[in-house]
Amino acid sequence: MRRMRSPLIILMLVYFFSVLALVSVPGVDDSGQPFHMSALDAAYFIAIMQTTIGFGEIPYDFTDSQRLLVFLLLLPNVVAWLYSIGTLLGLILDKQFQAAFLRNRFGSHVNAIKEPFYIVCGFGNTGSMTVTGLLARGIRTVVIESEEKTVRRMMLKDRFAHVPAVVGRGRDRQLLELAGLYKENCMGVIATTNYDQVNLTIAITVKLLRPEISVLARSENQRVSDNMASFGTDAIIDPYRIFAGRVSLALSSPVKYLVEDWLISVPGSELRKVVEPPRGPWIVCGAGRFGGRMIKQLQKSGLPVTVVDVHPDRLPAYERAVLGRGTEEHTLEAAGIADAEGIVASTGDDIDNLSIIMTARHLNPRLFFIARQDERQHNELFDSSGADLVARRSRIVARQFLSAVTTPLLQSFMQHLRRSDEKFAERVAAKLKHVLQNRAPSIWVFELKGEIARNLRFVRARSSKVVLEHILRNSRSEENEFLPCVCLTLERGAQRKFLPDNEVELQIHDRLLFAGRDEARRQMLWTLQDSHSLMGNATGKHLPRGGLWRWLSER
Template sequence: ISRARAAHRIHRIRESFYLLCGYGEAGKVVTRFLSEVGERVVVVDRSENAINELKLSEMPFETEALIGDASDPEQLQRAGLTHTLCKGVIAVVGDDEENLKIMISAKLLNPGLKAIGRVNEADTADNMRSFGTDHIINPFNTFAWHFSLAFSSPSLHLLNDWLSQTDYQTLNDPVFPPRGLWILCGFGRFGKALHRKLEEQGNTVIVIETLPEAADAPEGTVRGRGTEAVTLKQAEVERAVGIIAGTDNDANNLSIIMTAKALAADLFTVARQNHNRNAPLFKAADVNIVVNQNLLIANQIITLLTTPLTYQFLKQANKQGVQWSNELVSRIGATVDERAPLIWVMDLTAQAAPAFFQAVRDRRELTLGQLYREPHNRKVRLPAVPLMIARAGDYILAPDDATTLQVGDRVLFCGPRAARSKLFSTVTSNEIMIYLITGRHRIISPLWRYLAGGRNE
């Protein structure tokens, strides 16, 4: 009866929504964020406990929940997969096969729907890709790639880190992992991805693995968990510059880090955190880099859903040089405090920016530098950084202030929330727009117009 009622409520939804499959640790973060920004979410999970937890969580915006197997096409349709107002499906179930089935159902039953799927295996990713899945997230490959950036370009690593966070998360400091001998504990999917990248960056890697043969570990692997001093000594911990605790067990990973630091205090430490609830323990362990795979997945999904232009920006930014990324990171750092910057897109269209559109129709020219100024004191620049302009299929990276803006431009900014509010006031207010272009305040009171002889000031 409760399932039928839930399906009936979903059928009667009259505003757009996202369909999220899997209310695990990543799913919870995504659902909470979307709810906080006013997006409706329908959640499907086979666990009654997970659905009950969602119902008791007091989300800021109304969220629907359905107990069911998300890999079953019929269940997905009951959850709104083919609803005309469903604008995207997100598969973050803990099983690759289930996520694949969800993506197949989405692309066959509602081909125009944005589909995002989480995977662990390369074969599953290839299969998803063949069905046209829009975005495929592999948290292990994502972190391995980001970690390799820290060796080659710390500022580019930091840029990716900052712009992949949501604006309520604390900014991470830059990291500078040393090159040399690294110890890698655990040779599962996470370990294999890191092993490749560490070697690509010119490091020597000694692996510690409990079952080297089953894991297809490289020659020279030390048998063990890495939680014991004797195993770490076999892996030459005294000579190592860094250690990675990459198992799927948080207690073991913490034990590896603490034991290793007792033997070699100067080690650069990286630890995999599998459960959000253990964050205080990893913080207390003073680990240089904590890899929370659930937050990695959630942050990527949030970026793809809320500011997909950020994804395109990072693709372009990662092709740039060290000096370019150094300068951009410095500019962003000057606009924020300890929290990650908010990222937003300003669409310069007649509907979204009527004052800008009117100014262009009046043959007034506006440069980017004129746009992000204080609305009532154009001598003061707003604490915002323009990251990119998307224009007719082209991208202008880190545009300078002299760039002339055009109707149809999509400008990607980052900065504090207050700056975003002021910018949106600018592009929707004719009075503010004229002031920023001309330096003159237009008098709009009829009495003042009469006293001023109908002239503007």
């Protein structure tokens, strides 16, 4: 505001002396008598003169002396007015002023948030998917993004209209504080930028300033991941390691891979069919971060791998290696494409990866194709490429963030799934397939507390016990059929029961993880929140809802 000080002072001084001069010069009224303008009339006339509106002479026609004075006052008043307006417009258009104004408005919007929220650092492909998923689950977010054009595009979309966003670096301590880091309802910080070192700095900063909240960070570098783990980062997401691990799972247990894929897919999307990568020779084009992890997992599964890479210094590390990009026929032929059973297009360029897939398909259409995709705008191209599996980095990271934030029990269930035998995985697959109608499930968690706990006590006081089956049945249906869902986990204190029996007794503070159709979640919530429905399921008797009739029925 210092820049406006001089123009405003000049404007007020010119205005004051102009009013004083106009009041001092006498005029005449309608009857020809001497007349001095009032201060209000003079102030009004000078105002309309400054702004060049010009409503005319008031309250009477001016004398020659008054008109001469107005002529002398006209230029300095208009100049003072235009100078002030020009300075004000220059200030409004100034980048620093705009940034300061937007930051102040951002801080006000953050302070107005009363619900639990997460700070999301980075609003690229991963960040936008993460924020969209959190909003869909009713969780508020605050965004810090380094690119101004990205924030502007975000503001144009209706679904992000109420998401506070600011331009700046997420590793800036002051900006994190402005984003609500110290607010009690700040649940955690999610670092989604494309730069591992930036994510590391954000994680360290938050853990130093507020060690009690969750920090979730993306990292594709093993050294950075180990560094994050050393100071207790709550979740470290490496999309390439996750994808390579899932391919390894598909090789060792297709049914476990299938169950995992169903549980992490977008609710309502079509269920994936069984994926069985071949156990013959493989070609990996690109031995960078993603390719290196794929090579390691394939070799760990006992499969022969030929590496194709354009960097000569990477090739000596592998027994079978060919120098080249993999987009050329002669390179793939030298790598043994005719005898291979699978190929991984893992370069850092989406177009090159598509070219590898197309060239390889021309040479050997029987191959199992795996492709890496980095840019979301290429989704349709990769869908049309016919690749059996596509490693979409942003989608993998966003799903892991959402799972860690909204359904941490799902992570423990999938870890148990991987450790279990095939029979357990087949039981889970059979139960899910029975209820899902070929559509990916919704995932939800109910904790038996608050109103639900009061209803549970109410029913237990009038019945022997409440078991899992009592909330799995449709209380609003005459047939009382089972809801289309599966209970995956029951957590009680430090103990967890996976795929619990329907006869297990429910207790206060139990946490239950379910997968199924969304209508099952709504119906189950109705049963848990309505003591009469829960009582009906538990006893087979439906109590009257009126107090008098209930009293009579209990006699």
